[in-house]
Amino acid sequence: MEGSVIVDKTLEKLAEFWEIAQGWLLSPAAWSQFALLVVAYLVALYAAKKLRPLLEKLLTPALDAESYVARARRFVAMFLPLLLPLLAYAFTGIGESATRAMFGSGAVIAFGKRVFLFLAVRILVREIIKDPVMAVLGKYILVPVAGLYALGILDEVMAYLDGTVVPLGNLSFSVLFAIRFVLVAGAIFWLGRWSNDQSSQFIKAQDDMRPAMRELIAKTLEIGIFGIAFLLVMNIMGISLTSLAVLTGVIGVGLGFGLQKIASNFISGVILLLEGQATVGDYVELDGGEAGTIIKMTARATILETYDGRWIVVPNEDFITTRVVNYSDSGSxxxxxxxxxxxxxxxxxxxxxxxxxxxxxxxxxxxxxxxxxxxxxxxxxxxxxxxxxxxxxxxxxxxxxxxxxxxxxxxxxxxxEGITIPYPQRVVELKTPLPTA
The missing domain is CATH 3.30.70.100 (Alpha-Beta Plaits)
Known part of the structure; x- marks a missing residue:
């Protein structure tokens, strides 16, 4: 029954689209709007052809430039592929205002404007977004949303998704809420990761700070950034934090019993970073025989690299509870x-x-x-x-x-100097004479 309802609604929508298309084909105002769309696209194509070389020259710094201005110029230059569809969108908007003033309608040119916006979103996802998570979100959510908007049925689809409720035990939520949650969470956590990468690079470039202090500040900022991102997602989506009190209590019990080793390693890692007795770049040897250069210190473990290129993951607790020989390869x-x-x-x-x-x-x-x-x-x-x-x-x-x-x-x-290095010599005494030939 539900399948037939969906089929009927689809057929009704197709019939509506066909009526609109027939009206456009027989309307002089629609043909004038089609002409304006073509003119807007050609003007945008000419403007993009002239502007892009100038913008590329302006936004391309020297290869060895690493200042904040140079990074900002490279970041803006990434969006140059959007120049043509955005110019076409802008010129089409001007044409829409003119047609509405002359004919009192602008449905055709408004549709063309939405199509140009859809093309801009498609280029953004396919050519500009490089992050794997954001690329997946863009491909399966952002592009379909832009396509529905271009067709003019986004509001109806959103209303349908909002009315489709998914039960989950004692909880229930709409499909639209789930999609919004994935989009908002993905965007905020991607921004948090980007902010964390930038702050970590800035902190690790401060050579006047001890390596251990740099690692500690970087880890603290990482925890703070993703903690704020989590709170933002909960607040934007309207989820009360009091509802997470039970989950927090379960996690606390788990830390007290099943996760005590993880908690111990985390605290040991903080102590290591504060004391600075072993840090990234040091060559260390533990009581258990593990030896290598520290290449990374995480919240749970320290990673050693041996001379033959192997990585050894050592729990942070071992650095606190056992004897560690530090050869201080980082400076001593x-x-x-x-x-x-x-x-x-x-x-x-x-x-x-x-x-x-x-x-x-x-x-x-x-x-x-x-x-x-x-x-x-x-x-x-x-x-x-x-x-x-x-x-x-x-x-x-x-x-x-x-x-x-x-x-x-x-x-x-x-x-x-003519000095010889000796080799072992032995005097052999025979008790009996050698036999004669």
Missing amino acids: ANRYEAPFSVSYDTDINLVPDIIEKAVAKHPGVLNDPFPPDCELRGFGESGVDFAVEFWVEGIDDGRNKFTSDVLFLIWNALRD
Whole structure:
């Protein structure tokens, strides 16, 4: 029964459209409006062809420009594809005023104006919107709404959707309310994410702040922005926050029992950011054997990147409850040593000066806190054992191979001075003579 009603209404609407089309075809005023539509489009096409190169030149900054003005110019330049349909819409609006003044009607040209607006919305969704969520909302909601508006049946469809109620347990809502909620929530949370990205970039560019403080402020702003977005959505849609009291209580109970680990990790992450004992860029090693460079700190966990490119997700609680060795790859110097041996035939008094001068030539070796120091470590079975201690910025692995470079310098320096590096030698005593041939 309901299907037949929809079919009957559709047929009635098609018949109404056919009557309107017949009236337009037989009306001189309608033909004059069609002519004005064509003129408005041609004028818009000519104006867009002349204006677009000038606007592109005006709105295109230098490639390396990153100021706020440059970003704003790039943002406005994104909407240049809308120039033609918007100009056609504006010129058609002028033509509509003229036809209404002359003929007392402007239905045809008003329809053309709505079509130009539909084309602008279609270009906006297909060519300008790049965000995946907003693209889906535009494709399946915004474009159909613009199409219904162009056909002049938007109000009737909205009334039908508003009257279609969807029951959900003890709650019920109309289809129109659901569509509005999705649109409003999507737009507000997209704006919140964009604002969060911009504020995070601005905060992380403040080099005078500690990395941990930058992360903490960025996380606080993120929570605040999306909290405000949530409250805005609830307020705009007319949803009382008191109705969420039960849900809030359930979440509190869940945090107290089932989600206590998540709460513990979140609080541990806040403590880490406040204390700054481990932050992004530091090379750390935990009691459990996990080791790597901190590349990201989230509300729940810290992500380490190992030298072989693997990511290790470590709960924030482990940084608080276990022993953590921080090699401070983000700025503190570290000491390493490279062992070597020389032959017993060498004048060992000359070795320290030769090696220290050779190692000091390495661009990564520091003189502060201490310059390279060559020490005698002992008298081995095959040669005299030395080791040179040196300080560098960073970790001796991954991108840096300090010990390897230093060993090359030692080898070349000893070779240039004619000093040999011994290899193990053994004396074999035979108890019985070798058999003769």
